[in-house]
Amino acid sequence: MIESIKLLVVDDELDFLETLMKRLRKRGVHVQGVKSGEEALECLGREPIDVVILDVKMPGMDGLETLKAIKAKHPLVEVIMLTGHANVETAVTGMELGAFDYLMKPMDIDELLYKVQDAYQKKMLHETRIALRRKIAEGGNEDEDK
Amino acid sequence: MAIKGLITAIKRLTRSIFSPSDGPSSHNFQNIKELRLTFQSRYLAFRRLIAANNRALTLMTDMEEKLRGTRPFGMSYIKATCTEITTQVYTMVQNLNLLAPGKYGELFDTFESIRQKIQKELDSTELNSLSDGASRPLVMDLTDVSSDHADLVGPKMANLGELKNRLGILVPEGFVITTEAFRLFIEESGLHEEIARIIQSADRNDMDDLYRMSTRVQKAILDSPVPEQVKLEVERHLEGMKEKMGPSIRLAMRSSAIGEDSKGVSFAGQYRSVLNVSEDFVFNAYKEVISSLYNLTAITYRYRHGILEEGLAMAVGCLAMVDAVSGGVLYTLHPFGNEDVLLINSTWGLPKAVVDGTGRFDEFIVTRKRPYRIIEKQIRDKDRKVMCLPDEGICRVKVVETERMEPSLTDEQITDLACMAMKVDEHFGEPQDIEWAVDRKGRLVFLQTRPLQSIPKSGSDWEAKVEGTVILQGGNTVSPGVASGPVFFLKRYADLLRVPEGAVLVAAQALPVWASALQRAAAIVTEEGSIVGHLAHVAREFNVPAVFGISGVMEILKEGQTVTVDAHRCQILEGEQEGMAVHVGGATGALMTGTPVHNLLSRIAPSIIPLTLLDPDSPHFHPKHCKTYHDITRFCHEKAVVEMFSFGTDQTFPQKSAKRLVTDVPMQFWILDLDGGFGEDVEGSYVSLDQIVCKPMIALWEGMTAVPWQGPPPVDTQGFMAILYEATMNPHLDPGLSSPYSVKNYFMISRDYCSLQSRFGFHFSTVEAYVSERTKENYVSFRFKGGAADLKRRVMRALFIQDILEDYGFNTRMVEDSLEARIEAYSEDIMFGRLRILGYIIIHTRQLDMIMTDLSSVDQYRQRFLRDLKELERGRTL
Structure with a gap:
């Protein structure tokens, strides 16, 4: 499953971004990285992305603003928030805005990957259902399910 | 198999999750597929709920453990844990509502009201740093400082102002760069986020990580410019000093941090002072001093004492450098002696060698009452002294042969010093720890005073006889007690990162940086160092037996060798001696209890940890009776299991029921x-x-x-x-x-x-x-x-x-x-x-x-x- 996930990491802290991408790639994930919320939106407009790992504190568009914009334009994309600055209020706001999860730095890379997989599964289920509904609405009757 | 039952089930299901326009029975296969998808989504929601439940329970257990107060933690632990638990609990509520749409909506309200309670506690501790900023000066002349200004100038400088302006004691000329300037610096350089992030990451007992983090913050501070307004103010005050004292002034830049003198916490030597600074380097030195707020020793020290990182700020005293003939430290009450004597440690040159534990010194014991009789004199061979260099900086030089064994204070100076010190003792109403110097003109100048840390009363444990082969004997009891462990040498800074739990630390000098290792240590012995030095303070605070000034430890002891330190008798014995419990510094008492961090956690925990919903069959088992996060997790878990099962049995769907x-x-x-x-x-x-x-x-x-x-x-x-x-x-x-x-x-x-x-x-x-x-x-x-x-x-x-x-x-x-x-x-x-x-x-x-x-x-x-x-x-x- 890991190989089919298209992941985007957004973090202004370059060291962190690069290390994380390297480690995720080693585990077979297709991962891209950008340094700001603006770049993230640009990337999402250009390429199919399943899951976004998003830093909360960034100069320019911050994490919450970016999350809002992502959810507005790409509602199916799942977003995992990541922060080095724990804050109860932001966490809840993020979750209410539709973040899949809210994680604290530093986190275990494997834990993060599990979260990514879960988020991906959620997105897949969601998409499959939409496709099915469309088919039903169109009156299609073919069946791949036995 | 009842196909009729299947269709009924699907019909029922489609009514709730499909749009009304969907055909009822002609799309069986899609519907079965949809049903299976629904099931998978529900299972994902269920699994996430269960995972969140587990994580929340683990965090609560950990929080309970921290409440016992025996393990250190910081403010960032509280913030991170509250945030994580909140996220997990929210995830549970959210997923339960996915499993049973609309059924448990009011859980969100219950959750929110508990969350707000927690938020209120968290908010109450954060200092409102931006309030009335305009009226708070960036720099203050020492002439205007008194104890009322502790918030602005830090307790150390406030005390110095008190000595100067209320007691008329001679202290150096100078001014203070206030905590307001510090806040401005942090704000303008955008370091606030950086520091918070780093401190949060470091809130674990990982020395390597902590070291990396500390280096990063310090570097960030050194790389940032001092705000223009601060610069202008400092320069103005420098001009003022030059008018009074002549054009070539040299400064001692001393840290004075908020929270430094919290009850029972001395911060001895954790922060930096830079001596003999020329005008050109004032701002570099300033940054050096404030960056020491984040040195490894200071971070671990604060962490272990439960000091909040929030509201932490450092003022810096800029004082005219006293080119001392001799100097040292005075305790207005002898830490181990009887109740009516005071203790003076004194050496040639600057007092630094006494404070840092890097040199030998004379010791005088004097009565606390007039006529301040000298009871005991110990004159030691003072082979080196610390001096000011002509341009900038300080150096260690050899003492001329004839002066080495000479007393570094005359009897008259001793009595005068005792007299002045007792005046300070009386003024503050408690024993003081005073740093002093004798200047070129022979005048006594006080450089610093702070409350003397109280020393734990002698327990019977160290009075017990310790038998065994004595390897070494000598030096001074710095912190009483008996402990055994393997020898570990502290030679360079990096050794701090690999100190084994329960080691007997052995070092040439009693350097303040070794303090961060004391928590893990059984005991510490050094070849040089003073009972009144920084490391001595910390050893006593952590209740780690310590002997300083015991010659030969570096050569005679072997790394890994098990020895017993009897600090009371100043002996090092072979092996682990019978009948003695190994004493590890950190294990004494609940060290966090009563600290600001612990108090805060105690106020938050009641909204998180207790479980009041016990019986799922009771009518009380209801969202509106959830009083804590734990209640919510219990409720969600119970209901999720029921929802999962009833979904399976309600549907007579063949493959899944x-x-x-x-x-x-x-x-x-x-x-x-x-x-x-x-x-x-x-x-x-x-x-x-x-x-x-x-x-x-x-x-x-x-x-x-x-x-x-x-x-x-x-x-x-x-x-x-x-x-x-x-x-x-x-x-x-x-x-x-x-x-x-x-x-x-x-x-x-x-x-x-x-x-x-x-x-x-x-x-x-x-x-x-x-x-x-x-x-x-x-x-x-x-x-x-x-x-x-x-x-x-x-x-x-x-x-x-x-x-x-x-x-x-x-x-x-x-x-x-x-x-x-x-x-x-x-x-x-x-x-x-x-x-x-x-x-x-x-x-x-x-x-x-x-x-x-x-x-x-x-x-x-x-x-x-x-x-x-x-x-x-x-x-x-x-």
Whole structure:
């Protein structure tokens, strides 16, 4: 499953971004990285992305603003928030805005990957259902399910 | 198989989740597919809820542990943990509402009101740094400073202002760069976020990591420019000083941090001072001093004393450098001596060598009352001294031969010093720790004063005789006590990162930086160093036995060799001496209790940890009665399990509904496959064991069936009476009256997950397990409640089980006769072993409550249990 996930990491802290991408790639994930919320939106407009790992504190568009914009334009994309600055209020706001999860730095890379997989599964289920509904609405009757 | 039932089920389902325009029956296959998707989504929601539940419970356990106060933690721990628990609890509420749309909406309100309570506590501690900024000066002349300005200039400079302006004691000319300037600096350089992030990451006991983080913050501070307004103000004050003192001024730049003098916390030597700074380097030196707020020693020290990082600020005193002939430290009360003497340590040159523990010094003991009689003089060979360099900086130079053995203070100076010091003691109303110097003109100048830390009264433990071969003897008792451990040399800074727990630290000099290792150490001995130095303070604070000034330790002791330090007698003995407990510094008392961080956690915990919702069958088991996060997790968990099961049974959907397990055990078991628990599609309403691929269930089942149940235990008359009584009083005990859930024993399974709800005889039990290669997510939990006997016997049975489970590493919690046990984060093999044990226990404890007052048969059962369990734990590898 890991190989089919298209992941985007957004973090202004370059060291962190690069290390994380390297480690995720080693585990077979297709991962891209950008340094700001603006770049993230640009990337999402250009390429199919399943899951976004998003830093909360960034100069320019911050994490919450970016999350809002992502959810507005790409509602199916799942977003995992990541922060080095724990804050109860932001966490809840993020979750209410539709973040899949809210994680604290530093986190275990494997834990993060599990979260990514879960988020991906959620997105897949969601998409499959939409496709099915469309088919039903169109009156299609073919069946791949036995 | 009833196709009609299937269609009805789908119709019912489509009404709720499909748009009304969908055709009812012509799209069966899509609908089946949709139904399966729904099921998978529900399972994902369920799994996430369970995972969040586990994580939340783990965090709560950890928080409970921290509340005991024996382990250090910081503000960032509280913030991070509150944030994480909040996120997990929210995730649970959210996913329960996915499982049962609209049914538990009010949980969001309950959650929010608890969250706000927690938020309020968190907010209350954060200092409002932006308030009335305009009226707070960036720089203050020392002439204007008194103890009222502690917030602005830090306690150290406030005290100095007090000496100058209220007591008329000679102190150096100068000014203070205030905490307001510090805040401005942090704000303008945008370091606030950086610092918060780094500190949060460092809130663990990982020295390597801490070291990296500390280096990063310090570098960030050094790389940032000093704000223009601050620069202008400082330059203005420098001009003023030059007018008074001549054009070539040299400064001593001294840290004065907020919180430095909290009760019982000295911060001795944790922060930096830079001596003999020329005008050109004032701003570099300033940054150096404030960056020391984040040096490794200071961070660990604050952390271990539970000092809030929030509101931390440092003022810097810029004082005219005193080119001292001699200098040192005075304690207005001798730390170990009798109550009416004071102690002076004195050396040639700057007092630095005494304070840092890097040189030898004279010692004078003087009475605290007029005429300040000198009781004792110890003149030592002072071969080196610290001096100011002509341009900038300081250096260590050799003392000329004729002066080495000369007293560094005259008798008259000693008496004058004692007299001035006692004036300060009286003014502040408590013993003081004073740094002083004699300038070129022979005048006594006070450089600093602060409350003398109180020293723990001598316990009897170190008065006990310690026998053994003495390897070395000498030096001074710096912190009393006796302890043993392996020798570990501190030679360079990097050694700090690998100090073994319980080591006897050995160093040439009593450098302040060694302080961060003391928490882990059993004892510390050094060749040089003073009882009044920084490291000495910290050793006493952590109650680590310490002897300084004992010659030869670096050569004679061997790394790894086990020795005993008897700090009271200033002896180092061979091996670990009989009858002595190894003393580890950090283990003394609840060190966090009463600290600001601990107090805050104590105020937050009541909204998180207590569990008040105990009985799922009670009408009180309702969102509006959830008072804590724990209540919410319990409620969500309980309801999620019910929702999952009822979804499966409500739908007569063939592939997914509950099936009866084919077994030769005389009990009925129903199995609901959530996702991938059956190895193949199972037709009909029965499933056999070999069709099940859920490993946790298989392990549990093995435990349940390994040894056949021998039937109810023979009951004594009293036990029987107890049951009769309970049965008449409690109608729920009649199995005929039970709810649909309690008649059935049902498993819910997926490939990695299994939950078993059962009622065996008169007790209810739940086993739940998630076991996969995600080791950290693995857990097995067990709940057990009820019984037919009276409460006393039921409690005794629960205790009986608790005992056994604790031996197998379960964390347990008991309220009356209800027992909860959990084990987490072990590998698959270990978890399967634990599941077999639970399987055995739920079968074989049936009706055991009845014999619980018969001690001999209880013991018989226990023996048999332990024997069987030993076999079972090993089990076969699955």
